[in-house]
Amino acid sequence: MSVASQAAATVESATASGVSRHQVTAFAVMVLVLLAAPFFVYPLFLMKALCFALFACAFNLLIGYVGLLSFGHAVFLGSAGYTSAYAAKTWGWSPELAIVSGTAVAAALGVVVGALAIRSKGIYFANITLALAQMIYFFCLQAKFTGGEDGIQAVPRGVLLGLLDLRHVLTMYFVVLAIFLAGFLLLYRTIHSPFGQVLKAVREHESRAVSLGYSAERYKLVAFVLSATLSGLAGGTKAIVFQLASLTDVHWTMSGEVVLMTLLGGLGTVFGPVVGAFIVIALENYLAQLGAWVTVVQGVIFVICVLTFRRGVIGELSRLLRTPL
Amino acid sequence: MSTVFGIPTQALFGQLLIGLINGSFYAMLSLGLSVIFGLLNIINFAHGAQYMMGAFAAYFLLQWVGLGYWWALVVAPLVVGLIGVVLERTMLKRLYALDHLYGLLLTFGLALVIQGLFRNQFGSSGLPYQIPPALTGGRNLGFMVLPNYRAWVVVFSLATCLMTWYVIERTKLGSYLRAATENPALVQAFGVNVPRMITLTYGFGVGLAALAGVLAAPIYQVNPLMGADLIIVVFAVVVIGGMGSIAGSIVTGFALGIVEGLTKVFYPEASNTVIFVIMALVLLVRPTGLFGREKS
Amino acid sequence: MMKRVAIVLATALGFGPVAALAQVSDGVIKIGVLNDQSSLYADLAGQGSVVAARMAVEDFGADKKGMKVEIISADHQNKPDVGSAIARQWYDVDKVDVIVDVPNSGVALAVNQITRDKGKALLVSGAATADLTGKACSPNTIHWAYDTWALANGTGNAIVKTGGDTWFFITADYAFGHALERDVEAVVIKNGGKVLGKVRHPLNTSDFSSFLLQAQASKAKIVGLANAGGDTTNSIKQAAEFGIVKGGQSLAGLLVFITDVHALGLPTAQGLIFTETFYWDLNDKTRAFGKRFAERDKGIHPTMIHAGVYSAVTHYLKAVEALKSDDGTKVIAKMKEMPTDDPLFGKGMIRVDGRKIHPAYLVEVKKPAESKAPWDYYKIRATIPADQAFRPLDQGECPLVKK
Secondary structure (H helix, E strand, O other): OOHHHHHHHHHHHHHHHOHHHHHHHHHHHHHHHHHHHOOOOOOHHHHHHHHHHHHHHHHHHHHHHHHOOOOOHHHHHHHHHHHHHHHHOOOOOOOOHHHHHHHHHHHHHHHHHHHHHOOOOOHHHHHHHHHHHHHHHHHHOOHHHOOOOHEOOOOOOOOOOOOOOOOOHHHHHHHHEEEEHHHHHHHHHHHHHHHHHHHHHHHHHHHHHHEEEEEEEEHHHHHHHHHHHHHHHHHHHHHHHHHEOHHHHHHHHHHHHHHHHHHOOOOOOOOHHHHHHHHHHHHHHHHHHHOOOOHHHHHHHHHHHHOOOOHHHHHHHHHHHHOOO | OOEEOOOOOOHHHHHHHHHHHHHHHHHHHHHHHHHHHHHHOOOOHHHHHHHHHHHHHHHHHHHHOOOOOHHHHHHHHHHHHHHHHHHHOHHHHOOOOOOOHHHHHHHHHHHHHHHHHHHHHHOOEEEOOOOOOOHHHHHEOOOEEEEHHHHHHHHHHHHHHHHHHHHHOOOOHHHHHHHHHHOOOHHOOOOOHHOOOHHHHHHHHHHHHHHHHHHHHHHHHHHOHHHHOHHHHHHHHHHHHHOOOOHHHHHHHHHHHHHHHHHHHHHHHHHOOHHHHHHHHHHHOOOOOOOOOOOO | OOOOOOOOOOOOOOOOOOOOEEEEEHHEEEEEEHHHHOOOOOOOOOOHHHHHHHHHHHHHHHOOOOOOOEEEEEEOOOOOHHHHHHHHHHHHOOOOOEEOOOOOOOHHHHHHHHHHHHOOEEEEOOOEEEOHHHHOOOOOEOOOOOHHHHHHHHHHHHHHHHOEEEEEEEEEEEEHHHHHHHHHHHHHHHHOEEEEEEEEEEEOOOOOOHHHHHHHHOOOOEEEEEEHHHHHHHHHHHHHOOOOOOOEEEEEEEOOOOHHHHHOOHHOOOOOOOOOOOOOOOOOOHHHHHHHHHHHHEEEOOHHHHHHHHHHHHHHHHHHHHOEOOOHHHHHHHHOOOOOOOOOOOOEEEOOOOOOEEEEEEEEOOHHOOOOOOOOOOEEEEEEOHHHHHHOOOHOOOOOOOO
16 A cells, blocks of 8 residues: 555545534644634743744645655755845845745755656655755855854844834744744645646546646646745754754755654644644653754654554544544 | 876775775665565665664674673664564554555654654763674874774675675576566465565665674664664665665765765765765656666 | 762851852852863863862852852863853853863864853853953953963973974864964064975864875974863874884874873873973972862873963852952952962962963973883973063953053
8 A cells, every 4th residue: 555545535525525623623722722823831841842844844745745755954954044134144135035035946856856756656765855955955065155163143034015023032932823824724725726626637537637748747746845944944943943044954964854844743643743743842842951862762763663653643633533634 | 296187095995995985884785675675665764774883783782781792783683673574564564455555654764763762861972882803903004094993894784784795696596586576466366475584674675774883883882873874875775776776886886985985086076965965866868767767 | 061060169157158158149259160071182181170179169168258159061062153152051050150172273162252241250261262351351261271372382492402403294273273373383483494385174084194195294393282181192192103203203282281291191292392281290288189180080190281270260159259250351350459379389470361371381291211210201391481472461362451
């Protein structure tokens, strides 16, 4: 049973019947919780989780709905981060322009990587994305403007649209929340649109879709670029929040992390990546005191998920409640 | 001082030799990966971690049991290979019916666990392992001093690669293996125990990785993360050579090591990325790799 | 690894003046020791720095004075993002008042900025970059122990003056390596020497063969190692394999600690010449400290980084006691006002740019026959007086220095 069809099983009812009532409820609950959260939980932790949640949702588009496992997605997160950081710090751009420039760079990279990789499938696709990502990593390591091992530090938060001073933690938080929700809704709309239906058809039976006149490669490429762009949005935002862009964000271990988040949350579910991201970031935070145990725990979760928990948290929940989530 | 293309011969041959040494490791590791992928259709992401375990096994054998390098060359691959066999029987087996990507994800998770456990225990800057006394010292070749141990690495890995190639391509056992890759059901029908062959093949591939680890211990320091970044390069080598092609992996491994060495001389900034650039080019022109054949 | 070692020294039975705690935030002075505890810099700082900090607090007698002091520590893994995240969390959530040590110049620069933004205090002992008292100087940071300029001035000068006038650098490719290479190159050129080539290597490299070959090919008299910790020991060990020294070139370890010499062993390390600002066998006071430290740290004798942590924490506590407050910016200002005095560095002072001033020593590693006991490793070749050891105040481009 392929990864794609595994995801398909959970995706099936969602796209067939359109927006489900339960999904709307779940969305409302999510928004309410996130609105109240910064008053109870350390906002910087929440913002990190939100950025990664957006990253995971973008990644999920590719693996859950197109069936392609990209093992180099970190480059979109990281390159956007570097671009935003550089724009904000060296060129003095305001945060919205900095983030947009980062997103644009990620989109451009997405076109290049996607064009090279899309012809292959399955393991070959994963391998190619991994190697291309490593190439970009080394470029980032050596390019002067990225600061190499030191990264780009002291990135100014700035004033958003001339109105909102992002140095205030709560202001920054609600801006990040708004960005996350915008990205989330965009992805949701994409999945439930005619475009999303064609993607589903391509994933289910590519040759049949092609025989119906759909250019499968073009659809896959568009999905890839969309996924890369939103990953870039997450990366650019993260650079402004943490005022730092570093090599960690382009390293292949970061690519592995987003796979973990999506797998744990539930491939091909709507809310899975969000839940997965929050769990993984929370684990990292609270286990940070135990040093390298974080990596071990992540590895164990991977192994368990692959062997026995393939549907992920939301996937299992979805099956229990018999409703797509 | 003579020069070639404006580079002094001393520098050129020195880097070429180092490239050859690096290539030895690329060849041995990609050989193991290729063998595993060829038969099991699994990309063994844990290969780097198993290479590291081989180096640590050599270290432990010396520290705890007092067995030196020459023992380690034999014992370490056996021990780590055995661990590989256990892994295959308990976990990998369950994934054969599923998409190959799950195999990749599982071995990725295993790599994280193994590397994390070792890093917890031993930190992440290397532990020292002495070059065996018989191989210390160097030979002055005029343009550089060639340490004896590094020469040994090249010779030994070349021998191992050739022997493995011979076994797989020219012996009866090898032919069973290749047949089982093409059509497991049919081969099983002929009475060959395919599942056991698969298990042993995985163990063998892992053993090869561990052997490379023992070779690496005296030069590269025994370090929990020694396989982590190396594995990505080895993946690229395997893709360029052709996934599943034994000869392809060996030739490509050595060749790419040399290419990397040359790049260090003429254009050092690109030495990290040259292998990936070549991979991208090969994929555009020949998606199955230089020596590979299309796999279903 | 972040070990929450909380040392809560109870207030003496109402004897200590309660007013002393009046303006100390939350009534507790919380010290965070942030360094590399698992990678190539773990030996020269690591757990040893935590030990040094604890010793400083105990020797200061905080409990008798009615001051509650807590020490926590964490591993920044040599990554600026990890270090920044820990620093932020410590300042925002865990109410840490001062961060000490921070080896790895890249991380130190990041934490320097965050400390400044939040008005806390940073006492750097581990990191080397002289930029911390130069372009990146801050009213919230003091740079203890040593820096790249002092190393260049000591080691670089000494080597060039004895005939090492052509250099080839093998440099760790991040803030520290770049700063050290830049400062040593300036000294070499000022003394009429030439730099024949440079090569950069990633942090925590295990195989230096390619870089060493390039150094050999350059035929420079001196191969300067602008790296530290595990990178330096690997470079030196592998240089022996490739016959660098036998071929007539000399190795210059630009930043070497006593723990590196211990790891290399005297047969390999003998003859190395470098600069340090502390050696446990200098005088009776340092010897006493060295012995006490070794007892608490598995026999390892203190490096200048450990000594720096001890000295910095001691002076910090004195300033807090005098000021009766642990507000970061104010305490740092107070520390600059008060002259320093401790058993390890003797009498000294802190300049307006945040640079701690004390003498430096040019040391040479003894031959195995010359060493009478474990850790008896150095011969003192020269003492550089305090007023000459560090970069002159007006050359640093520090905005805090009024022209």
